[in-house]
Amino acid sequence: MFQWVQRRVQAAYERLLRREISGAPTHVAVIQDGNRRYASEQGEDAPDGHRAGAQTTEQVLNWCQDMGVEELTLYSFSTENFDRPDHENEALFDLLEEKLYDFGDDDRVHDGEVCIRAIGDREALPERVRDAIDYAEDRTANYDSFTLNVALAYGGRNELLNAARDVASAVEDDELAPADIDVSEIENRLYDSPVRDVDLIIRTGGDERTSNFLPWHANGNEAAVFFCTPYWPEFSKVDFLRGIRTYESREESWRRAKAKRALALVKALGGVELEEARRIIDRFRGTLPEESNVEELGAEELGIEELDVEGDGKAVE
Structure with a gap:
């Protein structure tokens, strides 16, 4: 009985939030935190938490498309994650490989014309994961209705450092004049394809920090940030809508x-x-x-x- 009432209240709150929202950010970036803690509280192992989190990822992709979001970036594996135990990372690499192949074949991805891209130091990843990335990217390369960026072996400082080194080399080789260094020159060296400025960062799991995530595209655009306590596997549509509402409130305050x-x-x-x-x-x-x-x-x-x-x-x- 209590669960039935809880579901009714949540559904009513979801409808209320939806009425309060007049639009949506163009680019949402998510720090998917709390998979391991969720698993621990369930008496399970870390890989079980990552697998539960993968189900949330699929739901969020659907919510973004329903709301009119055009780009979603998921912080799936950071450069710091390499310091975790090998057996845990190997299990996560298995899951990433599986999901990338699944996304490459998913009818929903193709019906929604979702372009899948990996950002980060892919050369640091196991070959099997790189092969899965190539598969998903090749299968969706011609789509432009929605963009899904998967941040793998990603670190914001490394990203900017590599771009700076590239610019310095171009100047040294007389391929670029110092006076011509502008925003576009940096952005062209970050990724093979452009990434939109981030409008909203969502972080689950209770921590209130952005953890070196998309510093150029988020901080430069003064992105709104929504921190929430649910672990990633527990993240609900209500939480997602609250994040969108935070973005709208911040935008209104900024304009004023x-x-x-x-x-x-x-x-x-x-x-x-x-x-x-x-x-x-x-x-x-x-x-x-x-x-x-x-x-x-x-x-x-x-x-x-x-x-x-x-x-x-x-x-x-």
């Missing part, structure tokens, strides 16, 4: 802060003509949340009584 800074800048210009002030504010119209209160933002001090963010974006008296 940016709009306030823009208005403060205009006021600081002192003797600027009103028409010029309007022109500057108009440049920031895309940053204003629809429910922005003009008085709260301080625009009335500029003689502007309304900021139209739903129509043509013009500030009117």
Whole structure:
């Protein structure tokens, strides 16, 4: 009886969260933490926890597609994981190999046109895992409706270090001028194919840190971060929707802060003509949340009584 009530309450909360969410981030990255602790609490071995976590991974992929997320990156095996006992890693490599082949053949992957890619130092992985990566990538290489990145033998510092070394070599060989080093030059050296900026990082298992995960694409984009206590095998759709809600709340707060800074800048210009002030504010119209209160933002001090963010974006008296 209690479990039935619990399921009903969770279903109702899920519907409530879904109504509160108006959109979705483009790129979600997940740190799948807690598989081993979950297994330990169940009286099982670490490989059992990883296998239970793999089932959650398949569900999250479906949830992302349902919500309109376009890219999902899973932190499946870090460079630090090589320090774990060999027997545990071998079991995990077996599971990764199995799942990569399964994904390469899965009708849902092909029906949804999911492009599967591995990011990280794949040469550090066993040959059988590299073969499975090649299989999944080759089978889905022509798809572009959804991208699934699997981070294997991945470390953010190593990623940036290798890119920096590559740039230094290009400069030394006169293939690149120092003045031409820009964001695109770094990004082109991170992966063979571009990875979108990360909008939301989700970490399960209770720890509140991002563990060297996608520093260029997450920190550079000021990604929202959602930490939650369930272990990865216990991660539910409610938890996922709460993460999406965190992203939306952060985006709204960020837009409002940016709009306030823009208005403060205009006021600081002192003797600027009103028409010029309007022109500057108009440049920031895309940053204003629809429910922005003009008085709260301080625009009335500029003689502007309304900021139209739903129509043509013009500030009117």
